[in-house]
Amino acid sequence: MIPGPFTYHRPASIEEAVGLLVSLGEESRPLAGGQSLIPMMKLRMATPEHLVDLGGVAGLKGIDVEPGGIRIGAAVTQAQVIGSALIADRLPILRDAALQIADPQVRTRGTIGGNVANGDPGNDMPAVMQCLGASYVLAGPSGERSVAARDFYLGPYFTLLEPGELLVAVRIPLPSAGHGQAYEKLKRKIGDYATAAAAVILSATAGRIATASIALTNVAPTPLLAEEAARLVVGTSLDAATLKAASAAAKAIADPAADGRGTAEYRREMAGVMVARALVKAFGRVKGA
Amino acid sequence: MNDMTPTRAEREARLEGMGCKRKRVEDVRFTQGKGNYVDDIKLPGMLHGDFVRSQFGHARIKKIDASKALALPGVLAVITAEELKPLGLHWMPTLAGDVQAVLADGKVCFQNQEIAFVVAENRYITDDALQLIEVEYEELPVIVDPFKSMAPDAPVLRPDLDGKTTGAHGARKHHNHIFEWSVGDKAATDEAFAQAEITVNHLISYHRTHPSPLETCQAIASFDKVKGELTVYGTFQAPHVIRTVASLLSKIPEHKIHVVSPDIGGGFGNKVGAYSGYICAIVASIVTGRPVKWVEDRMENLSTTSFARDYHMTAELAATRDGRVTGLRVHVLADHGAFDACADPSKWPAGFFNIVTGSYDFPVAHLSVDGVYTNKAPGGVAYRCSFRVTEAAYCIERSMDILAQKLGMDPADLRMKNFIRREQFPYQSALGWEYDSGDYHLALQKAMDTVGYRQLRAEQAAKREAFKRGETRDLMGIGVSFFTEIVGAGPSKNCDILGVAMFDSAEIRIHPTGSIIARMGSKSQGQGHETTWAQIIATELGIPADDIMIEEGNTDTAPYGLGTYGSRSTPVAGAAIAMAARKIKNKAQMIAAHLLEVSEYDLEWDIDGFRVKGNPERAKTMKEIAWAAYNAPPPGLEPGLEAVNYYDPPNMTYPFGAYICVMDIDVDTGVAKIRRFYALDDCGTRINPMIIEGQVHGGLTEAFAIAMGQEIKYDEIGNVMGASFMDFFLPTAVETPHWETDFTVTPSPHHPIGAKGVGESPNVGGVPAFSNAVNDAFGFLGSTHIQMPHDAWRLWEAARRLGV
Numbered sequence A: 001m002i003p004g005p006f007t008y009h010r011p012a013s014i015e016e017a018v019g020l021l022v023s024l025g026e027e028s029r030p031l032a033g034g035q036s037l038i039p040m041m042k043l044r045m046a047t048p049e050h051l052v053d054l055g056g057v058a059g060l061k062g063i064d065v066e067p068g069g070i071r072i073g074a075a076v077t078q079a080q081v082i083g084s085a086l087i088a089d090r091l092p093i094l095r096d097a098a099l100q101i102a103d104p105q106v107r108t109r110g111t112i113g114g115n116v117a118n119g120d121p122g123n124d125m126p127a128v129m130q131c132l133g134a135s136y137v138l139a140g141p142s143g144e145r146s147v148a149a150r151d152f153y154l155g156p157y158f159t160l161l162e163p164g165e166l167l168v169a170v171r172i173p174l175p176s177a178g179h180g181q182a183y184e185k186l187k188r189k190i191g192d193y194a195t196a197a198a199a200v201i202l203s204a205t206a207g208r209i210a211t212a213s214i215a216l217t218n219v220a221p222t223p224l225l226a227e228e229a230a231r232l233v234v235g236t237s238l239d240a241a242t243l244k245a246a247s248a249a250a251k252a253i254a255d256p257a258a259d260g261r262g263t264a265e266y267r268r269e270m271a272g273v274m275v276a277r278a279l280v281k282a283f284g285r286v287k288g289a
Numbered sequence B: 001m002n003d004m005t006p007t008r009a010e011r012e013a014r015l016e017g018m019g020c021k022r023k024r025v026e027d028v029r030f031t032q033g034k035g036n037y038v039d040d041i042k043l044p045g046m047l048h049g050d051f052v053r054s055q056f057g058h059a060r061i062k063k064i065d066a067s068k069a070l071a072l073p074g075v076l077a078v079i080t081a082e083e084l085k086p087l088g089l090h091w092m093p094t095l096a097g098d099v100q101a102v103l104a105d106g107k108v109c110f111q112n113q114e115i116a117f118v119v120a121e122n123r124y125i126t127d128d129a130l131q132l133i134e135v136e137y138e139e140l141p142v143i144v145d146p147f148k149s150m151a152p153d154a155p156v157l158r159p160d161l162d163g164k165t166t167g168a169h170g171a172r173k174h175h176n177h178i179f180e181w182s183v184g185d186k187a188a189t190d191e192a193f194a195q196a197e198i199t200v201n202h203l204i205s206y207h208r209t210h211p212s213p214l215e216t217c218q219a220i221a222s223f224d225k226v227k228g229e230l231t232v233y234g235t236f237q238a239p240h241v242i243r244t245v246a247s248l249l250s251k252i253p254e255h256k257i258h259v260v261s262p263d264i265g266g267g268f269g270n271k272v273g274a275y276s277g278y279i280c281a282i283v284a285s286i287v288t289g290r291p292v293k294w295v296e297d298r299m300e301n302l303s304t305t306s307f308a309r310d311y312h313m314t315a316e317l318a319a320t321r322d323g324r325v326t327g328l329r330v331h332v333l334a335d336h337g338a339f340d341a342c343a344d345p346s347k348w349p350a351g352f353f354n355i356v357t358g359s360y361d362f363p364v365a366h367l368s369v370d371g372v373y374t375n376k377a378p379g380g381v382a383y384r385c386s387f388r389v390t391e392a393a394y395c396i397e398r399s400m401d402i403l404a405q406k407l408g409m410d411p412a413d414l415r416m417k418n419f420i421r422r423e424q425f426p427y428q429s430a431l432g433w434e435y436d437s438g439d440y441h442l443a444l445q446k447a448m449d450t451v452g453y454r455q456l457r458a459e460q461a462a463k464r465e466a467f468k469r470g471e472t473r474d475l476m477g478i479g480v481s482f483f484t485e486i487v488g489a490g491p492s493k494n495c496d497i498l499g500v501a502m503f504d505s506a507e508i509r510i511h512p513t514g515s516i517i518a519r520m521g522s523k524s525q526g527q528g529h530e531t532t533w534a535q536i537i538a539t540e541l542g543i544p545a546d547d548i549m550i551e552e553g554n555t556d557t558a559p560y561g562l563g564t565y566g567s568r569s570t571p572v573a574g575a576a577i578a579m580a581a582r583k584i585k586n587k588a589q590m591i592a593a594h595l596l597e598v599s600e601y602d603l604e605w606d607i608d609g610f611r612v613k614g615n616p617e618r619a620k621t622m623k624e625i626a627w628a629a630y631n632a633p634p635p636g637l638e639p640g641l642e643a644v645n646y647y648d649p650p651n652m653t654y655p656f657g658a659y660i661c662v663m664d665i666d667v668d669t670g671v672a673k674i675r676r677f678y679a680l681d682d683c684g685t686r687i688n689p690m691i692i693e694g695q696v697h698g699g700l701t702e703a704f705a706i707a708m709g710q711e712i713k714y715d716e717i718g719n720v721m722g723a724s725f726m727d728f729f730l731p732t733a734v735e736t737p738h739w740e741t742d743f744t745v746t747p748s749p750h751h752p753i754g755a756k757g758v759g760e761s762p763n764v765g766g767v768p769a770f771s772n773a774v775n776d777a778f779g780f781l782g783s784t785h786i787q788m789p790h791d792a793w794r795l796w797e798a799a800r801r802l803g804v
């Protein structure tokens, strides 16, 4: 449980960090909160020769309102997300999800940027970002680009992030007031990744669901946007048959592996249960419908 | 007398003796982060050692190439079995009469088995060097399922035992068989079953788990070549035994070995045995001439040093139709892993599993146990229980529930009907134990009354109807467990470890000013000995507990003892301390008589000193007596005031308790919520009620973990799964239920202060309470027994199997 040798770098700006990542090449890795990377290094499952610490990089902090949404700096910690009044008010799902991540110690160091850039299917924020239709701002040697969270994940630890690129912020379009949001996560204990989890955001008019977005955590090699399940609930008032159909649609796209949390079959079933429970909760939270 | 004279109650309170909720004195340092653990010790020039471990569960080692590692700057040595062979240290004897490879000798028998020991200047270099050692393996077929161990064509796991048809405990039936142990009257038991009106028969498995103390196993060895002396600091629950073993193995005379157990961060049985790490650290220190530290990481701890349980118990009960048990028959298949390294008293290959008759008056019983080898880590330690007692309690308590279900009887009523009655003590059990004391009916009745047992059953009946009507997806379970432990190993007539009788010891020395240092053969790992031992002395000798210092763990200064495990400290060392105190008290009485110029017989003890009978104004406090012992002893009497006692207990002690668990299981996710847990413990005389409560809380939390998910699992090819705290269930404050504790007091008649021990009761009694609650929840759907652990996915599968 001792990491291999590495060189430590502490750039002060995004440009400098990107420059280092480009010049140091494949064997360099950004270090954010270190709550995923350092455990992997201790197990020697990751053996980067260079760590580029983002802790001193200006311009990665802050939760700011911008036209049409909010922008969360990559280095904002999960604890800061939990503590933000703006997020509690407008994006309670982010707060709910952050509260379900690990424990207070991990959340104090772990960052939003690290959580979404990591590419571990167990991370909770990626599905939430897909559910919200968020996009990631990536800075590279040839400037900035924006990638949708829904397109970003290719496989375990495999994303659209190019070598030399840094994720600098997450931009989230704000759902209009009155949306119901919920994140339901089944886990064995504090500090555990999800057996299965579901993010739901919906709006309703006259007691019927008008729009819905559903995404799943840790039941496939990547987070999953459950489009069919979402389509099935729109126009309904979430009767038992609809819940069952939506669950079934979510289960149909889930492809979990067996692990200590249960068999593949159990975890797939739980994806369905979490979707149903998140739907009910989110529907109950819709205001003014 | 005047207003300033303290009242008797005040004098007594000042002592903080037995019965006082005295705050733990060790917590002053622990809560400030000022404990001194092995890993806090840094000796000048200290090196760090770590193991290359086997990737495979079973393989021949074709080649070990350490050349690249040895070329790494900062690496001092790489030790393999080849290096240990000339010293005769490549194998070591186990406590169970088997041998274990210190470093793999041509073959590995379990994943993560120790292959080579790398010693370097610091931990970073050590770990870098580990990556550079190349081991060439040839994989061999693996056995992880004990039920397949004794198949005729099963691979030979231990070629070193080739041709050995007898082991330490008699005949071996198969090349992977270790021992068969049986006890009880087989013919009479078979007859009871032949005559029985009703019988039940179930395979009840108690899965493999691990004691998982927060501090892992660690040691620092420092060999002084000039003096020929060896000092070993280690996380040893039994430091004296470790010294004896180290001397026997290394041939260093025992007086030239200094073993020190500093503060220990939990043991739970994990730190009783002798491990390769200790031996390799010692050898490495001898080889390099420098101190060598070895510290296990979490994965190593969970996957190599000492698993617990892995007992597969086929239990049968014979009974009359109205619920009187007429016989018990149990067969156990015991998975001991690759080497038999169980830490039991030497003559007890299945520990005290023959307590499996539990709290009941069974006329006849028969038990047989077969121990087998598999390609899993060795161990089989008593994880917070006396030897195999928690397995036994689980076996009988689950069986009683299964029988109650078949009889259509309430499980509490079935227990009441079969309990040993108060007037039957001392009670001879069908499997050979003499239970010292108990009042089981009183304890269970109190438990049932407190929780409102009959109302809970009524609520459950209503919930079941609601479930059937589809109005709820929760199942309510009520688990009753009534356990009797056997602790305090033990009387020399039946207990020894490697030939050393299992006594324990205390040495008390009163200083001239009346303060005390007492040294013990036991070793606290969190039990609070520094607090409670002082309380016993305070009551016995009338010196305030705050004026008494307790020291344990240094073999140079402490009297020889067998250490702390199996709830033996209070029954054995606690008795030794009372007896040593009484020796001092006798001498003190002579001194007091001299000071007061009366006959010894004219004196009586009064809280904190002696007074003249009928003339209480004339008295000498223990403090005054202590001063006189050094300055004016009676003519002819040796000065000083100290005593040593080695206590060989006449019998074990038999703590018992009644636990009731209420839970609700969500059948859609399999998640169980503990609604209520009530634990009544009877541990005889209660020394410190606060510490007892703390012990019960800790033990129940472990029991909860074990029953509800804590597990060391292997896949089919011998990979150990989930050996980290991500998967291995160690509950945090969030998962831990609220515990309600209660007690009755039935002192042990043979123990000097009547105390029985409590540290392990909650683990022993807790596991069946949780499991019985789970099984009770599903019972009405037609299920009789669901195997542990009861984690969510398994409960969900159970629900699905039952069609809900």
Ligand SMILES: Cc1cc2nc3c(=O)[nH]c(=O)nc-3n(C[C@H](O)[C@H](O)[C@H](O)COP(=O)(O)OP(=O)(O)OC[C@H]3O[C@@H](n4cnc5c(N)ncnc54)[C@H](O)[C@@H]3O)c2cc1C
Pocket (backbone or CB within 6 Å): A029, A030, A031, A032, A033, A034, A035, A036, A037, A038, A039, A054, A074, A100, A101, A102, A103, A106, A109, A110, A111, A112, A113, A114, A115, A117, A118, A122, A123, A124, A125, A161, A165, A166, A167, A168, A191, A192, A193, A194
């Ligand atoms: C005990 C424990 C339990 C946990 N449980 C959960 C859980 O339930 N749910 C959950 O979601 N997470 C969990 N985590 C992980 C935690 O949330 C991490 O903090 C998070 O996954 C990574 O964030 P970090 O800031 O720590 O990133 P780091 O560990 O520093 O980095 C993670 C990876 O992302 C890369 N990276 C980091 N920042 C950037 C960036 N700005 N641009 C490009 N690449 C970047 C790094 O190079 C690295 O590859 C747990 C962690 C622990 C230790």
